[in-house]
Amino acid sequence: MLNDALQDHVITHSFSDESGTVFFNQVTGETLGVSLSKEQLAKLLFATEIDTTVQPEEIVSLSRMIKLPLFYTESSDEF
Amino acid sequence: MDLANLIIQLFIVPERALQLDEAQWVPVIRILRHQQLLARYAEQLRVNQLFEQLPDYAKHHMLNTEVLANKQCHQVLFEADELVRLFAPLNVEPVFLKGAAYSLGYRLSVGKGRTYSDIDILVPKEAIIAVEQRLSLHGYFSEPMSDYDQRYYRRWTHEIPPVRHHSRGTVLDIHHNLVPPVSGRAPEMHFFDSHLQVSAEGHKMLSLAGLTLHSLIHLLFNEDFKNAFRDLTDLHLLFSQCTEQDWQQLVQLAQQTGFEFELFLASRYCETLLHSPIPKSFRQQLDKVRPNKLRMRLLDAMFLRVLCPRHPVIDRWPHKMADWLVWLRGHWLKMPLPILIWHLLAKSSKGLLVALLGKSYFEPERR
Amino acid sequence: MSSSVQYLLLPPFCFEVKTDIPFVASNLKQVYGPRLIDSAECPDYFVSVQKAEGIRKFYRPQARFFSDQQEPFQPLQQQQAYAMLEWGMNWCVASHEMQYVIIHAAVLAKGNKAILFPAPPGSGKSTLTAWLAFHGWRLLSDEMALIQPHSRQVTPFVRPICLKNNSIQLAKAWFPEGNFSTVASDTHKGDVIHLSPPESSWQQHTEPAEIVGIVFPNYKVDTTLDIYQLTKTQGFMQFATNAFNYGVIGTQGFSTLCNVIEQVPSFEIFYNDLSAVSEFLLQELIDGSC
Numbered sequence: 007m008l009n010d011a012l013q014d015h016v017i018t019h020s021f022s023d024e025s026g027t028v029f030f031n032q033v034t035g036e037t038l039g040v041s042l043s044k045e046q047l048a049k050l051l052f053a054t055e056i057d058t059t060v061q062p063e064e065i066v067s068l069s070r071m072i073k074l075p076l077f078y079t080e081s082s083d084e085f
Numbered sequence: 086m087d088l089a090n091l092i093i094q095l096f097i098v099p100e101r102a103l104q105l106d107e108a109q110w111v112p113v114i115r116i117l118r119h120q121q122l123l124a125r126y127a128e129q130l131r132v133n134q135l136f137e138q139l140p141d142y143a144k145h146h147m148l149n150t151e152v153l154a155n156k157q158c159h160q161v162l163f164e165a166d167e168l169v170r171l172f173a174p175l176n177v178e179p180v181f182l183k184g185a186a187y188s189l190g191y192r193l194s195v196g197k198g199r200t201y202s203d204i205d206i207l208v209p210k211e212a213i214i215a216v217e218q219r220l221s222l223h224g225y226f227s228e229p230m231s232d233y234d235q236r237y238y239r240r241w242t243h244e245i246p247p248v249r250h251h252s253r254g255t256v257l258d259i260h261h262n263l264v265p266p267v268s269g270r271a272p273e274m275h276f277f278d279s280h281l282q283v284s285a286e287g288h289k290m291l292s293l294a295g296l297t298l299h300s301l302i303h304l305l306f307n308e309d310f311k312n313a314f315r316d317l318t319d320l321h322l323l324f325s326q327c328t329e330q331d332w333q334q335l336v337q338l339a340q341q342t343g344f345e346f347e348l349f350l351a352s353r354y355c356e357t358l359l360h361s362p363i364p365k366s367f368r369q370q371l372d373k374v375r376p377n378k379l380r381m382r383l384l385d386a387m388f389l390r391v392l393c394p395r396h397p398v399i400d401r402w403p404h405k406m407a408d409w410l411v412w413l414r415g416h417w418l419k420m421p422l423p424i425l426i427w428h429l430l431a432k433s434s435k436g437l438l439v440a441l442l443g444k445s446y447f448e449p450e451r452r
Numbered sequence: 453m454s455s456s457v458q459y460l461l462l463p464p465f466c467f468e469v470k471t472d473i474p475f476v477a478s479n480l481k482q483v484y485g486p487r488l489i490d491s492a493e494c495p496d497y498f499v500s501v502q503k504a505e506g507i508r509k510f511y512r513p514q515a516r517f518f519s520d521q522q523e524p525f526q527p528l529q530q531q532q533a534y535a536m537l538e539w540g541m542n543w544c545v546a547s548h549e550m551q552y553v554i555i556h557a558a559v560l561a562k563g564n565k566a567i568l569f570p571a572p573p574g575s576g577k578s579t580l581t582a583w584l585a586f587h588g589w590r591l592l593s594d595e596m597a598l599i600q601p602h603s604r605q606v607t608p609f610v611r612p613i614c615l616k617n618n619s620i621q622l623a624k625a626w627f628p629e630g631n632f633s634t635v636a637s638d639t640h641k642g643d644v645i646h647l648s649p650p651e652s653s654w655q656q657h658t659e660p661a662e663i664v665g666i667v668f669p670n671y672k673v674d675t676t677l678d679i680y681q682l683t684k685t686q687g688f689m690q691f692a693t694n695a696f697n698y699g700v701i702g703t704q705g706f707s708t709l710c711n712v713i714e715q716v717p718s719f720e721i722f723y724n725d726l727s728a729v730s731e732f733l734l735q736e737l738i739d740g741s742c
Contacts, residue, residue, distance in 0.1 A: 015163070017703060019710040025683030028692075030706040033163040034253065035699025037706075039689040108493045115498060119521055142494050145551070152550035156700045397521065 008044055011051050011072045018071075020044040029071040038071055040064070051075065088112055092394040095126065096318060097360050099133045107140040114146045116396040121200050122315050123147060124154035128198035154198050161188045164204055164255050165288050171223055172208075175215050178289050179206040180281065182260065182299060186290040187319070190282075193293075195322040203247060203256040209274075210261035217245060217259070224251045241267035241420070263299050264306060268419040272342035280338060294334035297323040301351035302344055308415020310391040310408065317392050320351055321359040332367050346374045350384065354392050387411050455502075459492035460484055460541075463658050464598070464607055465549075466492050467541060470500035471533075473515060479534040479633040483612045483648045497544040501537045503530065519544050528639070535636035535644050538614065542595055545609070546696040552598035552607065553708045554696040559592035559606050559661075560584045562738045566606050566661035568597050569669055570694035573641060576671025579619040582647055583726045586627050591653040592661060596696070599663070601704045604712055610657040612646035620645045665737035666691060666718040669729075677729060678722040687718030 012018060013031075020027040026041040042050070050057060050068075056077060060068075065078050092113060094101050105113065117123040127147035130136040136144065161184075168179050184201030187193055208216050225248040230238075238246045243262035249255065264271045280295035291299060300323055304316040327335060339348040349371040355361035356368075375381065390407035455472040458480065471477055480488050497519060504514035504527050515533035517525055517540040524543050528536050546554055557570035558581040571577040578594065585591040592608035599606055612633070615623050620635065620643060631648035648654075668682075668690055682690070691709055692698060698705035717737075723729050 015159075017706060019707075021684035021688070021710075022714055023684045026685030028685060028688050028710070030703075032702045032706075033159050035702075037689070037692050039685050041683075041685060111494050115520060142496075146496070146548075149548050149550045152701055156702065159702075 008047055008051070008072070013071055013073060016071050031071070036070065038067055040068065047072070088116060088399045089393045089395070092116060092314075093358060096129070096321075099129050099135055102130055102135055102143075103138055105140075105143075107142045110140060110143040112398065114143060116394055116399070118146070118150070119396050120314050120394055121312060122318065122394075123150040124198035124200055125315070125318060126198075127151050150200075151198070154200050157200060158188050158196075160255075161185050161204060162286065164253075165189055166286075168204075168206065168257075169288065171219060172216065175212060175219060177208050177212045177216060179208055181205070181288055181290045182207055182263075183303065186296055189284050189286070189288045190290055190296075193296075193322075194326060195319050199319070203258045205258045205260060207260045207263070213245060213259070213261055217248075220248055220257070220259075225249065225255075225257060226251060241265055243271060263302060265419055268306075270306070270343060270418070272344075276338060276341045280334065292334070293323065293327060293331045294338055297327065297331075297335055298338050298342070298344060298348070301347050305347045305350050305388075306344070306415070306418055308412045308419070310411055313392050314394045317355060317358065321355050321361045324352070324355055324361045324363065329364065332364055336367060336370060345371065349374050350388065354388055357389070358392060387414070455500075459489050459495060461487050461489055461492060462609065462611065464609065465496045465545065466494060467544070468492070468495040468498045469537070470498075470502075471537070472502055473530065473533050475634060476501050476534050476537060479646070480537075482631050483633050483646055485631070485648065485654075487654065497541070497548075499537065499540055499544065501533050501540070532636040532639050534633055535614075535639055535646070538612065538646055541611075545596060549598070550697060550701050551601070553601060553698060553701065553705045555597040555599065555691070556595065556694040556696060557597040558594050559597045559608070560589040561592055561661040562589060562734070564659070564661040565664045565738050566592060567733055567737055568606070568663055568666045570597075570666065570691060571669055572694075573616070575669050576619075577669050578613055578615050579622065579671070580669050580723075580726060580729065582613045582615060582619070582623050583626070584730060585613065585649045585653060586630075587727075587730060589730075590656055590661075591649040594649075599708060599712065600660075601701075601708045602711065603708075604663040604715060605660050606663055607660050608657050610649060610653055612648050614641075615645050615647055617642040623647055663712055663716055665716050665733070666712075667733070667737075668718070668720045670720065670722045671724065672722040673724055675722045676725045677732060679732060680720045682718045682720055684713050684718075688713045690720075691718070 008018060012029075015033045016029055016031050018027060018029045020043060024043050026039060027044060027047060029038045029040075030036070040047075050060065051072065051074065053075060065074065068074060069078065091101075095113070114123065117126055123146065127136065127150060130139065130147070136147070139147075165181060165185065172179055181189055182205040184199055185204045185206070187196035187199045190196060227246045227248050230246055235246060238244065242265045244258055244260045247256050247258050249257075262271045262274060277291065277295055280292040281289060282292050283289050290296065297320065300316065300319050304313060304320065336345070336348065339345045352361070352363045352368065352371060356363050376384065387407045387410050390404050391411050395404065455470050456477050457468065457470045458477075460467045460469055460480070469480065471480075500518045502516050502518070503509060504516050513530040514527040515530045515536060516523060516527045517536050519540060524547075525536065525540070555568065555570055557568045558577055559566050559568055560581065561567070569577050569581065581591065581594055591610060591613070592606055594611055594613045596609055597606055598609050623630065623645075624632065627647070633646040635643055635645050637643045666687060672678075688709060691713060695705065695709065698709065719736075721729065721732070
């Protein structure tokens with residue numbers, strides 16, 4: 007589910023202690039860790055409105071790794 | 086057999102690799118690494134299914150370089166996409182040259198295991214300023230360089246000072262011609278208009294004939310032969326992929342742009358040193374531009390030395406002499422006399438200072 | 453000026469070392485002892501430290517480092533030449549070796565159970581490393597952990613411990629019998645010295661070990677020992693920050709690090725009491741693991 011939403015060249019791992027998920031861009035080497043489990047990420051992906059608990063900077067970072075719903079990324083296209 | 090010859094033999098007859106024991110590989114690996122050819126040789130040994138039979142020492146170092154070459158291949162694809170995207174609003178489609186084009190043109194054997202340090206692109210001369218501005222807006226900045234070098238680049242050469250991406254470190258060389266206009270030999274770029282191709286991923290590059298011509302101009306119309314043997318193996322691989330039709334185009338393009346003589350030299354030395362397949366009919370055609378006997382012998386004496394595998398452990402005085410001669414020749418070709426003298430003076434007075442004060446005098450001490 | 457050419461047999465690698473600076477040669481002998489040999493069949497890297505030419509021979513003399521014909525660093529003051537050689541050898545490994553996942557970390561072990569100490573400079577990592585190495589722990593590495601991809605196995609790469617500033621006097625007082633290099637003063641890391649690990653660590657320099665824990669050390673003057681267990685995500689991010697070649701080797705590096713973090717606990721510790729740290733490591737990580 008999460009895998010379908012990954013940006014090109016990005017792979018991911020969610021840890022067994024449910025502390026979060028890490029992303030790795032195989033081309034640029036960029037690495038990102040978020041304290042969201044797979045399920046929480048899925049919720050974000052299939053949301054129909056903006057989750058206000060997620061900070062704008064986190065959205066920018068995350069959008070480099072996964073394809074977020076359009077209403078998250080529209081405002082930050084230049085990044 | 087001397088080491089340079091051994092390395093040439095290994096290229097022509099990869100099976101020869103199986104006769105080398107571990108200790109014999111040590112200088113071979115060292116020279117190949119210095120000549121940036123380790124990954125290319127590794128690729129050849131794999132294609133010929135010899136790799137697994139090599140001693141551990143050779144495999145170890147070749148595997149390392151394969152990982153690096155592989156990474157570069159992926160990276161260049163990413164960088165190329167970025168550049169295409171970046172230039173789209175300017176209506177500029179960059180033409181990828183040299184190493185980058187070899188990697189992006191997936192059908193080319195010359196791209197496998199080819200390593201390089203910069204990405205070279207060609208853009209129309211009119212677009213240079215817009216391209217430069219757009220790049221600087223997106224994190225590509227030029228390296229600090231002396232005023233003399235800045236002026237020299239802008240005024241006399243076919244490129245602008247290289248720019249580097251601030252975080253990824255990617256270095257871009259941006260050209261508007263294939264040859265410095267100051268030489269009086271810069272071709273009309275429209276001759277290349279019909280020699281462009283687009284890769285499956287949508288990256289623009291020269292056709293096989295165009296790539297080959299650029300490769301040989303770069304090798305022979307030059308004063309710097311540090312990577313000459315690698316570039317000669319590039320040419321061998323390009324020549325080997327040329328069909329009858331590519332050859333026709335190549336010869337025609339060389340005539341149109343005035344580089345027939347360089348094509349003659351390239352095919353001569355590829356054939357002599359690497360046994361490249363040069364079709365007989367074209368060889369005869371190129372014989373028209375063959376110089377007189379004396380000049381031919383002089384050229385051979387220089388080029389057969391500078392185009393060989395090189396490393397300080399194998400260099401003797403004739404090599405150094407040849408280096409010096411081709412360096413002079415390269416400058417001579419590229420610049421009309423008054424500018425040549427000026428350039429050499431500026432360079433050599435600095436050279437003298439470096440000899441006197443030590444290289445470090447000119448570089449900030451890092452702490 | 454005559455140059456000496458010798459070889460360092462430092463499994464898994466072998467270096468040809470050339471220098472025309474006499475104190476570099478004597479430091480090599482002091483620090484590496486019998487690992488410094490006169491001939492070797494298959495050197496992997498060809499390094500040299502040479503006096504800079506020109507007027508710089510006489511005025512504030514400098515040294516230059518070469519890996520074969522390549523010069524990765526700016527010249528340094530000549531009195532720093534030995535430290536430069538040590539860093540240059542690290543550079544060779546970090547920029548060429550792609551068959552290990554290489555982490556900037558010290559590695560110490562009991563038997564075949566290893567603990568990784570990844571840490572930025574200034575965390576007191578090297579002082580801790582030196583203390584542990586001379587108190588019954590086996591040193592596998594001071595700066596670079598070589599992890600076999602897709603496993604928890606660390607290959608030793610035994611090298612001297614690089615001590616900085618205040619810890620130099622401390623170490624000299626603790627281990628008066630230790631084999632120390634001369635001091636390189638005023639480097640980008642401050643004053644540094646290289647200390648050869650105990651003979652027992654050298655003796656076992658071909659025996660790999662399994663990672664059983666990762667500890668991020670922070671020396672803190674007023675704290676005996678505070679221990680925080682990290683979540684796996686936190687541990688991973690700190691771990692990856694210290695990886696040298698992970699961006700280059702790509703997927704293999706990423707999944708190896710994920711795999712290690714999944715299998716072993718990671719801790720951040722704040723300490724000033726080294727024996728308390730040792731005690732904690734033994735109880736929590738060495739005896740606790742199977």
